[in-house]
Amino acid sequence: MQSKKWWGFIKDPVFGYIHFTPEEKNVIDTKTFQRLIRIRQLAGAEYVYPGANHTRFEHSIGVMYIAGELAKNLECMSAEEINEIRLAGLLHDIGHGAFSHIFETVLHKFFKINHEDMTRKLIREGELKDIIKDAGYEPEKISRLAIGQLKEKNKEYLDQILRSTVDADKMDYIVRDSYHTGAGYSADVWRLIYTMEAVNNKLSVSSTAIYTLEAFLLARVESFKSIYFHKTARAAQIMIGKALVNAYEENPFFSPNNLDEYIELNDYTVWSILKNSKRAAKIIDDLEHRRLLKSVYENIVITKEKLASRIFSKEQVKTSIEREIAVEAGVSEDDVLIDSPLVPSVPYASSSKDERFEVPIFDKKTSNLLESGGETSKIIEAMKGYLNVLRVYTTAENREKVRKAALKILSSEPYELKIAT
CATH class of the missing domain: 1.10.3210.10 (Hypothetical protein af1432)
Incomplete structure (x- = not known):
């Protein structure tokens, strides 16, 4: 004790x-x-x-x-x-x-x-x-x-x-x-x-x-x-996330089963790893020069369901839509990224799938x-849903082409139904 x-x-x-x-x-x-x-x-x-x-x-x-x-x-x-x-x-x-x-x-x-x-x-x-x-x-x-x-x-x-x-x-x-x-x-x-x-x-x-x-x-x-x-913060975070994935695919730099290895990972050591990765170095250089991705499409929906997080949490679904937008825009698939953060988009409810919105x-x-709480306060009742933020990002030079493509594709069926209902 x-x-x-x-x-x-x-x-x-x-x-x-x-x-x-x-x-x-x-x-x-x-x-x-x-x-x-x-x-x-x-x-x-x-x-x-x-x-x-x-x-x-x-x-x-x-x-x-x-x-x-x-x-x-x-x-x-x-x-x-x-x-x-x-x-x-x-x-x-x-x-x-x-x-x-x-x-x-x-x-x-x-x-x-x-x-x-x-x-x-x-x-x-x-x-x-x-x-x-x-x-x-x-x-x-x-x-x-x-x-x-x-x-x-x-x-x-x-x-x-x-x-x-x-x-x-x-x-x-x-x-x-x-x-x-x-x-x-x-x-x-x-x-x-x-x-x-x-x-x-x-x-x-x-x-x-x-x-x-x-x-x-x-x-x-x-x-x-x-x-x-x-x-803008999400743009930087998406870029860091992409750099992490690229670097790990090139050279797995840790295993979660090796705890001594894991506790060596921090913002400084991993930044160095990313800078020295062929597949991540360009992204890090962009970050160091503040050449950030640009948001060209945004859809914010407040609902009782986990819409965006549910639809785009599957990697193959997200990749497929990114590819479709890239083809429509005539740009590289690497230049189109859908923002689907792993931190659930639920400020109106809880931060975990195991955590119910409950305020006794x-x-x-x-x-x-x-x-x-929802029965006691109208404000709390109004916050019992999910705030889903869906964004499409691209490079500065492709901004207009990807904006038009994203608007066309994500405003059509079946995406409009999935996002807005």
Whole structure:
């Protein structure tokens, strides 16, 4: 069990002084965790927001802190559970590869896994395993709690602290990303934390904080539209993703089964690999000269279904449509790219296929659960769908030809039906 004494503190620009225990320090000081200093939280966004150079390191520290504060506010949480949730929060993003979510392109394409699979693997099999054991905890349990998949009976709230519509991860990144980008979208996470309770085993928000909850969810929506799905940031991210795939096809530079190899991957080491890859070097040169792809077609649909993400998540479908547009435009297939990010386009709902849009609201006077947030607030009800953003990108010189081709093809059957219904 972790000691109750703090070893020291970190000065965080967002939340101020964050204390940590000797056991948490042992985790932070590992090579596995220190690599997060060299993995940017919003890789690609710096082409739009120069201040967006913060990393997974400070985000992970922030999630540890928020998760711990949220847990301490729940009367049902034991001291040991609070320590476990802090540790899980600290490690929740440990599996990210270089350039954060962009690296999912390689993990998914070549291995059919994602960073959460790597998170569990690094906690259970890497150097962290013994450190967690020495602290008195079970690596297997921490690995499942870190991705919100503990699934302990009658304790849904344990998973929901790190994986739900209103969780510690989102509370940190909405505030932190807004701070570093200067986008200006923030939320009063402390009022949310101090009004949350575990009711009927579910993490629930007090009816007295409805307006705060609405503001939080709206801030998330605006963050997705202005930061995460900004067309220029996405252009840079698409280019990095393509460079990663090209370089890996040319020379596989890591295996997820080799953890020592995996933890050597960060934004700097992989950028060097890409620069020295024959198939990726041109893309990197374009990025270094800010010759970015241009968005020539955009279709934004708010719906109850995962339209764009469902249609274009299949590589063969996306490739087929890209080829069709390229032929119509008379350009190379390599010059047409459909934006279908692996991070689901769901700011109006959840960030995971396993995470339902659910915001239980309880009556502060009676401690009874009311209907779901959507029944209590018209604003929350309106956010129960999916924001699908479909874009087509091409090079600057092909902009007009591809724009016309994309408009012709994607406005005709069957694509119009698939996109707009």
